[in-house]
Amino acid sequence: MLAQLKNELWKLFGKKRTDIGFGAFLLAQTAMLLAFKYTRWQSDVERLLNGNGYLAAEFVSILTVSVVMLIPQIMLLMPLYATLVGGDLVAKEAEDGTLWMILSRPISRLRLLFVKWSAGIIFAVVLVLMPGGTAMGFASLLFPWKGMFMFAPGQAFCVLTAHEGLVRFIFSLLFMAVNASVMVSVAFMFSWFNMKPAAATIRALSFLFVSMVMENIPFLTATGISSSRTISNAGC
Numbered sequence: 001m002l003a004q005l006k007n008e009l010w011k012l013f014g015k016k017r018t019d020i021g022f023g024a025f026l027l028a029q030t031a032m033l034l035a036f037k038y039t040r041w042q043s044d045v046e047r048l049l050n051g052n053g054y055l056a057a058e059f060v061s062i063l064t065v066s067v068v069m070l071i072p073q074i075m076l077l078m079p080l081y082a083t084l085v086g087g088d089l090v091a092k093e094a095e096d097g098t099l100w101m102i103l104s105r106p107i108s109r110l111r112l113l114f115v116k117w118s119a120g121i122i123f124a125v126v127l128v129l130m131p132g133g134t135a136m137g138f139a140s141l142l143f144p145w146k147g148m149f150m151f152a153p154g155q156a157f158c159v160l161t162a163h164e165g166l167v168r169f170i171f172s173l174l175f176m177a178v179n180a181s182v183m184v185s186v187a188f189m190f191s192w193f194n195m196k197p198a199a200a201t202i203r204a205l206s207f208l209f210v211s212m213v214m215e216n217i218p219f220l221t222a223t224g225i226s227s228s229r230t231i232s233n234a235g236c
Contacts, residue, residue, distance in 0.1 A: 001111065001115060004107070004111075004112075004115050005115050005118055005119060008115055008116055008118075008119040009119050009122060012085065012089075012119050012120075012123055013123070015085075015088070017084060017085070017088070018085060018123070020081075021077070021080075021081030021084070021085070021127065022127075022130060024077055024081070025073060025077060025130065025131040025134070026134060028069075028072075028073050028077065029069050029073070029131065029134060029135055029138055030138065032068070032069045032072075032073075033065065033069060033138050033139065033142065036065055036068060036069070037142050042060065045060060045064075045068075045149070045151075046060060048151060049149060049159075052157070054149075054159055057146075058146050058147050059146065059147045059148065059149040059159060060143065060146075060149070061139075061143055061144055061145060061146035061147060061148065061149075061162070062136055062139040062140050062143050062144070062145050062146075063136075063139075063145075063147075063148035063162065063165040063166065063169055064143075064147075064148055064149045064150070064165075065135075065139040065142075065143050066132070066135040066136045066139045066169065067148070067150050067169070069135045069138075069139070070131060070132065070135050071152075073131060074128075074131075074176060078127065078128070078176070078179075078180055078183070079183055079205060079208055080205070081127060082124055082127060082180045082183035082184050082187070083183055083184070083186070083187040083201045083204040083205050083208070084187075084201050085120065085123055085184065085187075086120050086183065086184035086185065086186065086187025086188040086191065086200075086201075086204060087187040087188075087190060087191050087197045087198070087199075087200030087201035087204060088191065088197045088200075088201075089116045089117070089119070089120050089187075089188050089191050090113070090116060090188070090191040090192055091190075091191040091193075091195060091196060091197040091199075091200050092191075092197045094194075095196060095197060113192075116188070117185065117188055120181075120184040120185070120188055121181050121184065121185075123184065124177060124180035124181040124183070124184045125177045125180070125181070127180055128173055128176045128177040128180050129173060129177065132169070132173045132176075136169075145162060146162055147159065147160060147161050147162055147165060148160045148161075148162065148164070148165025148166075148168070148169070183204065183208060186204045186207055186208070187200055187201055187203075187204035190203045190204055
């Protein structure tokens with residue numbers, strides 16, 4: 001099974017569309033880092049901190065800039081590339097005709113699906129950890145290691161020490177890895193059916209977007225769905 005998993009990972013990370021996802025993260029992080037440093041974006045954050053009684057120089061740091069870079073990427077790019085790869089895992093093999101050759105080997109279908117799903121989960125974890133590491137690496141080129149500040153209008157205003165911020169940052173990556181794994185799993189489920197890889201990806205994205213819309217319906221929010229957000233805000 002380990003040899004089969006190694007083969008699946010070799011095929012997965014050897015695809016061009018897999019490399020495109022990582023390349024898109026790197027390009028987006030570079031553009032956002034330069035925009036934060038050389039536009040009014042940084043001054044707006046500093047004004048927000050100073051207006052709330054905090055010294056901006058102590059919180060415009062590696063961790064703060066890393067979070068600023070990651071939030072839009074995780075919301076926009078991660079669902080796209082997670083479902084894109086998940087929808088390919090089985091449907092692309094069927095489309096290319098290689099699935100039948102794989103099934104001719106003395107392995108069960110359950111084992112084949114489990115190995116492919118495991119490869120997808122490993123990809124999902126790498127898809128989160130790689131941008132998290134590169135974000136901190138890029139931010140360290142222009143910003144110091146100090147406290148952490150995170151602001152989400154109407155949701156959170158967090159000011160933390162460097163140690164607390166690093167711990168929260170690491171835990172956030174772990175939770176995002178779980179989220180990415182769910183996205184890959186949903187797309188992987190659709191790829192089982194008789195459809196093209198693009199159709200499996202679109203259906204998985206549609207499922208995720210419908211879930212996001214339902215989470216923001218005021219009626220559902222008033223019945224308690226927003227309780228998790230309230231708890232997370234209190235934790236900040």
